[in-house]
Structures are given as structure tokens and as C-alpha cells.
Amino acid sequence: MAQHVVTMLPGEGTGPEICEAVRLVIDASGVDIKWEYEEIGLGCLEQYGTLLPDKTIKNIAKNKVALKGPTTTPIGTGHKSANVTLRKVFDLFANVRPAKLIPVLKRPWDKIDIINFRENTEDSYAAIEHMVSDEVAQCLKVITWPGSYRIADFAFQWARANGRKKVYCVHKANIMKMTDGLFLEAFREAAKKYPEIEIGDVIVDNCCMQLVRNPAQFDCLVLPNLYGDILTDLCAGLVGGLGFAPGANIGDNCSIFEAVHGSAPKYAGMKKVNPSAVLVSGIMMLRWLKETAAADRIEKAMFAVLDERKHVTYDVGGTATTDEYAQAIVDKMHAGK
Amino acid sequence: MATTFSEAAKSTKKKKEIRLVGVDMYIITENGIPSFQDGEFGPFKCEFISNRGTKVWPGFVSPDLMMVNWYRCRFMATQDVQDSNVDAFLAALSKKGWWWSAVQKLWTHDGEAAYSKAY
Numbered sequence: 465m466a467q468h469v470v471t472m473l474p475g476e477g478t479g480p481e482i483c484e485a486v487r488l489v490i491d492a493s494g495v496d497i498k499w500e501y502e503e504i505g506l507g508c509l510e511q512y513g514t515l516l517p518d519k520t521i522k523n524i525a526k527n528k529v530a531l532k533g534p535t536t537t538p539i540g541t542g543h544k545s546a547n548v549t550l551r552k553v554f555d556l557f558a559n560v561r562p563a564k565l566i567p568v569l570k571r572p573w574d575k576i577d578i579i580n581f582r583e584n585t586e587d588s589y590a591a592i593e594h595m596v597s598d599e600v601a602q603c604l605k606v607i608t609w610p611g612s613y614r615i616a617d618f619a620f621q622w623a624r625a626n627g628r629k630k631v632y633c634v635h636k637a638n639i640m641k642m643t644d645g646l647f648l649e650a651f652r653e654a655a656k657k658y659p660e661i662e663i664g665d666v667i668v669d670n671c672c673m674q675l676v677r678n679p680a681q682f683d684c685l686v687l688p689n690l691y692g693d694i695l696t697d698l699c700a701g702l703v704g705g706l707g708f709a710p711g712a713n714i715g716d717n718c719s720i721f722e723a724v725h726g727s728a729p730k731y732a733g734m735k736k737v738n739p740s741a742v743l744v745s746g747i748m749m750l751r752w753l754k755e756t757a758a759a760d761r762i763e764k765a766m767f768a769v770l771d772e773r774k775h776v777t778y779d780v781g782g783t784a785t786t787d788e789y790a791q792a793i794v795d796k797m798h799a800g801k
Numbered sequence: 802m803a804t805t806f807s808e809a810a811k812s813t814k815k816k817k818e819i820r821l822v823g824v825d826m827y828i829i830t831e832n833g834i835p836s837f838q839d840g841e842f843g844p845f846k847c848e849f850i851s852n853r854g855t856k857v858w859p860g861f862v863s864p865d866l867m868m869v870n871w872y873r874c875r876f877m878a879t880q881d882v883q884d885s886n887v888d889a890f891l892a893a894l895s896k897k898g899w900w901w902s903a904v905q906k907l908w909t910h911d912g913e914a915a916y917s918k919a920y
Contacts, residue, residue, distance in 0.1 A: 608869045
């Protein structure tokens with residue numbers, strides 16, 4: 465019997481070919497995973513009338529961990545986004561977005577190694593909007609004590625488990641004294657359980673400026689939903705874009721690991737796209753499953769293949785297909801044994 | 802005569818037909834998801850209840866969902882209503898012991914909903 469059972473959601477566009485390449489690499493790492501494939505996205509609409517069928521939800525609920533390829537949310541059709549629905553159904557409150565320098569992507573910094581913990585369920589994303597007069601629109605920014613405390617607690621626990629030293633809260637509490645003030649207060653309360661970790665706070669606009677001037681100063685950041693949405697992409701840009709940006713959406717009972725880039729439908733079937741973002745998300749998943757040795761093995765092999773530049777995809781200056789890049793990582797892992 | 806940016810902006814406002822169609826009630830309770838009977842509040846019928854933006858009634862509620870003690874309860878009018886109907890509705894709601902933090906009237910603008918739906 466497999467040690468882990470993981471739901472695989474290939475998604476759409478280039479998702480299926482990316483996920484097959486990622487599965488090839490993960491399976492070759494020595495980890496024992498049984499993959500259960502489920503559908504998500506536009507392809508489900510005709511058969512199920514929804515982007516996220518019930519049987520997919522039930523499978524994720526059973527396995528409690530999923531690896532997801534990119535999906536597309538149709539605009540203006542009235543269908544709920546599969547990603548948002550997943551977050552709501554499983555209350556995936558922690559969006560974890562690491563930003564780490566990839567050696568092959570030459571950047572003007574010596575070091576970036578930041579983990580962003582974005583609160584994923586509250587803030588102005590609660591979808592409470594009204595026209596309060598015929599010339600004024602209002603959106604409620606909902607920040608709650610339990611919602612703020614648990615993301616901070618989660619971040620501190622992650623930091624402790626992974627040897628991280630500093631956790632900073634990003635906010636605008638100087639202006640939004642109630643909402644961001646509550647977020648900051650809950651952060652400070654949660655911090656009391658982790659005395660060995662250095663804490664601090666930084667105002668969001670200053671944080672953006674500091675990130676582009678001297679990103680090495682930051683370790684872990686805890687952010688409300690909206691600032692997190694923006695700053696996680698800013699951090700991805702600092703390390704070279706979304707092509708290598710992993711993500712995880714984690715709740716009390718369930719975790720979904722996914723790349724944050726789109727499904728690139730115009731490249732679907734061409735097997736030319738870089739699967740690294742889903743692969744790095746898979747590495748995060750392996751660490752979450754305590755398969756640290758397998759995760760390290762894949763990461764080391766991936767960096768080696770990227771450094772050699774012989775079997776890399778077009779976006780990093782090569783001509784390799786998605787499969788050739790994945791196979792090169794597998795070969796590198798085998799050579800390293 | 803010179804026109805200021807503010808004056809120019811104000812002059813672009815389009816006239817819309819505004820109609821009252823319901824209310825969002827923000828109710829505070831420690832007793833779980835509020836429950837209302839159809840007809841309990843005259844022309845206002847509860848359409849959905851959400852917590853932190855997620856719909857918690859009617860239909861499926863995820864066992865994973867963390868809720869707080871503050872519920873948005875959307876009551877839609879089942880007939881033409883005026884502001885006086887809202888006054889009566891609020892009085893009836895308070896009389897039944899519901900503690901609420903705020904109320905937001907829901908209007909249509911030229912027939913289009915001028916409010917968001919719950920996820």
C-alpha cells in the first residue's frame with residue numbers, strides 16, 4: 465500500500481502535460497505516492513455544469529492533500545471560480561508563497577529567501593459590496609480576530625518547524641486602525657507562544673520599497689489577503705517571475721499545492737512550457753508530507769539541470785520540451801545516487 | 802467660465818432609476834447560524850446567510866469552515882416595499898431579540914442589482 469495518497473488535479477490548457485512531467489519526477493524520487501486523478505476547470509462544465517464537480521471535492525476531502533495544475537476562470541459566465549470555491553469549501557486559510565532565488569535566473573541580488581503567509585479567506589475578498597448611494601460604492605474589509613490569529617499562529621509554527629528566525633507582520637494599521645490594527649494585535653498575541661522567533665512589523669508601502677531595495681532583510685512575512693495578493697506577486701517578480709513560483713493553500717484539514725501561473729492554453733499540447741512552478745509546488749508538498757529527502761533530491765537535481773542549461777525549456781534559453789526537461793531531472797537524480 | 806475637475810466629475814453623473822428590493826442585516830449571535838421563518842417579517846424573506854463572505858445557509862456548510870459571531874442575512878422583498886417597510890422590519894427583528902450591528906438597504910439601479918452576491 466502506498467504511503468501517501470494524493471489527489472492530482474491536472475487542470476486545463478498546459479496543466480495536464482505539466483502535471484505528467486511533474487509526476488514523472490516525483491515518482492522517480494523514491495517517494496511512495498498513489499495518485500488519484502480528478503477533474504477541475506472548464507472541461508467539467510459540459511459534463512457536470514460546474515468547474516468543480518462534487519466527486520473532486522469528495523476525493524480531496526478523503527485524501528486531504530492535492531497537487532493542482534493551472535486552471536482558467538471564465539470571465540462573465542456567472543460560474544464560480546474553482547480556486548475560490550476550493551478555498552471556501554476547505555477553508556484553506558493560509559496561502560504560503562515562498563520566493564527564493566533560482567541560480568539560473570540572473571537577478572541583481574545575492575540573496576532572496578522569503579516565505580509569505582497570506583491570509584486567504586478574509587479582507588476585502590469577502591465579496592460584501594454595495595452601492596450605498598447612486599454615486600458611492602462600498603466594499604467591506606472584513607478582518608476577524610480568529611482569522612488573523614490563526615494565520616499568524618500558522619506562520620510562527622511553520623517558521624519554528626523550518627528553522628526560520630524572523631516573522632514580520634505587514635499592515636497599514638497607522639491608517640486602518642480597526643481592521644489592520646486587529647490583524648497586528650492578533651499577530652502580536654500569537655507571537656507570545658514563540659519567544660525564540662524575532663518579530664516585527666512593517667507598513668505595507670514601506671515593505672514594498674524595502675523589498676525592491678534590499679529583499680535579503682526579510683525572512684517570513686504575514687499579510688492580510690489584499691496586501692498578500694499583491695506582495696506575493698511582487699516577490700515572485702523579484703526572483704524572476706511566476707515560472708518558478710510555487711504556492712500552497714493550507715487549512716486545518718486539507719492542503720492543496722499549486723503553481724500560481726495561468727494555464728497558457730495557446731501552448732496546450734505543444735509540450736514546450738516549463739513545468740518548474742508545479743514541480744516546486746510538488747517539492748513543497750513532499751516537505752509537507754515529511755518526505756524531506758525526496759524533496760531535497762528533486763530540488764538539487766532541478767538546480768543542477770538548470771545550471772547546465774543543456775536540457776532547459778525555451779523560457780530559460782533552451783530548446784528542451786517539457787518531458788525532456790523532466791527526464792533530465794530524473795536522470796540527474798539517478799546519477800546522484 | 803472655468804470648470805474645476807470636481808465640477809466636471811460631478812456633472813458626468815448619470816441619472817438612474819433606483820428601487821428598494823431588500824436589506825442586508827448584520828446580526829451578531831453566539832448561537833450559530835440564525836434561522837427565520839418565511840412570512841415572519843412581512844414582505845421580507847431571508848434569501849441567504851453568509852459568514853465572512855461564505856454562504857452558510859441555505860445548502861451545504863463545510864465542516865472545515867471557521868465561523869465568527871457575525872452573520873450577513875440577506876432579506877429580499879417579496880413585493881414592492883418602501884423605507885417605512887424597512888423601519889417596521891427592523892422593529893420586528895429587534896422585538897424578537899435579534900442583536901444587529903448594521904443594516905444596508907439593497908437597491909437596483911436601472912433594474913440591475915447594486916450589491917454583490919455571496920460566494
